[in-house]
Amino acid sequence: MAAFRDPGIATPLTVCPNGQSSRDCDRCRVRTLSLCAALEPDELSDLDKLARTVNFGGRDTLFEQDEPSDLVFNITAGAVRLYKLLPDGRRQIVGFALPGDFLGLSMSEKNAFTADALTPVTACQFSRPHFSDFLDEKPHLLRRLHSMASHELSLAQDQMVILGRRTAEEKVVSFLMGLRSRWSRINGSMFHVPLPMTRQDIGDFLGLTVETVSRMLTRLAREKAIVIVPDGVRLLDIPRLEAIAAS
Amino acid sequence: MAAFRDPGIATPLTVCPNGQSSRDCDRCRVRTLSLCAALEPDELSDLDKLARTVNFGGRDTLFEQDEPSDLVFNITAGAVRLYKLLPDGRRQIVGFALPGDFLGLSMSEKNAFTADALTPVTACQFSRPHFSDFLDEKPHLLRRLHSMASHELSLAQDQMVILGRRTAEEKVVSFLMGLRSRWSRINGSMFHVPLPMTRQDIGDFLGLTVETVSRMLTRLAREKAIVIVPDGVRLLDIPRLEAIAAS
DNA sequence: CGTTGGGTTGATCGACCTCAATAAAAGTGG
C-alpha cells in the first residue's frame, strides 16, 4: 500500500488547512467529474471563494456518524471509506468516495455515517450553511446535486441487490468491476484496479468476512481471472468477470 | 389478505385514469406527508392541473425496470413493491412505497426498478417532462424533492446495514419496526402493522427465503413478542423488539 | 369440489463463518 501512504503529507487528526494556495480549479483534474462541472467560470470562482483546500492523512476522520454535519466536501485526491457501526461493533461500509465524489448530499442535521481517509486525501471543504446559501442562488447547481444524489441512490440500490441476493464470488467480482468503472472515469486505466482499502473493508462492504474475501480473490487469481498485485488487482479475463457479475 | 384485494376496483394492466373527478388536494390525507407539502395553495392548484388521478388493481404494474421513465407518481392510497430482477430470476426488493411516497425521484432516463401494486393503489400521475418543467419554476419544490431523495438514500444505507450485517431475526424485527414507524405517520396506529406483501416479498426485501421469514415470525409469536393477525402483525413486546432491532 | 397461491413446519445440506496458525508487510525504535 506504499503508493497510498505518504508520511510526508500526513496531517494532524482534524482538519488541516493548507490555505488557498494549492487550489486551482482550472487545473483540477476532477472538475469535469464533480459537482463543479455544473458551474459557469464566474460561478466557479464565486464557489471557489467559499472553499478551503484541506488535506487528511491516512486514517484521519473527515466526519463522524451522528455528529452535526456542518461541513461538506468535494474529494479531489485520495480515497475515503464511509461506514455505519452497530452498537456491538459490527460494521457496514456504505460506500467508498473517490476523487470527484461529493460528501454531504444528505441535507440532514446529523451525519448518517463516519467518513475516514484510506489514503492521504485532498478535498475542497465548505461550511454547510455557506454552501446551502450558494445553492439557493444557483438552481442548476441544486439540480446537479439532486442528480448526483439520485445516482448515489441508484448505486445504493444496486448494492442492495449485491448484499441480498448474490453469492460470495459474485459479490467480490461485482465489487471489482464496479470499482474498475469508477477508477476508469478518473484515471482511464482499464485493467489495473487500485484497492486502497483492506480485505476487511471489502468484507464489510460486501457483507462477508475477511477470510472469504481473501479466499475468493486467491481463487480468482488461481483461475487466472485476475492477478493480485501490490495495492490492487489486475483484471485478466474481463469477459469471464463480466459474466460472473451479471450472472 | 382479503382486505387488500378488491376485485371491484381491479383495472387493466396499464394506466387506468379515473379522470380528475376523484381528486381533491384539500382533502388528501397524505398531502402533508408528501411532496405537495412544499407548495403554497396557488402552486398546489397549478401542480394539480398537471396531475391525473390513476387507479391500479393489485398486481398491476406501474412501470417496469429498464423502460423509459416518462411518468412519475405520488402514491395516495395502497402499497407498491419496488424490485430489481437478476437475469437468472433472483429478485431483490429495494423498497415498498406507501401513501405519501413519491416514485420518480431518480431523474434518470430508464427506470431503475419495476414497481407493481400489492393492493389496489391510487396515485397522482404526472408526465415527467411536465413535472420537470414545473420543477424548474419552483426551486423550493426541487429542494423538497432533493430532501426526499436524501431521505431515501439514508433509508437505502440503513437497509445495506440490515442486509449485510444482521441476522435473520434482526432482519425481520428491523423490518417490522421500520414499517411500523412508516405506517404510524400515515394512520397513526402504533401496534398494528399491516403487511400487504407476502412472506416471499419480505424475504426478497431482507435477503432471506420465505421459510426463514415464516420461521422467524412464528418464533417471535411463540415468544409473545408479536401476534400474527390477518393481513399483518400486532406488536406486543415493543421494548424487546427495539432491543433486537438496535442490537 | 379440484385447483391454486400463500403459509407453515420438518429434515437435511452446504455456503459461509469461526477459530486458529502462519506468513508477509509495514511501521518503530535502537
Add this chain to the structure above:
DNA sequence: CCACTTTTATTGAGGTCGATCAACCCAACG
C-alpha cells in the same frame, strides 16, 4: 541498518445459520 511489534493477508479445519427440499395446511375461487 537490524530487531521488534503491529497490522494485514492467507490458508486450513471444523461448526453453524440459513438455504434447500419436501410435505402439508388452509382459504379463496372457478
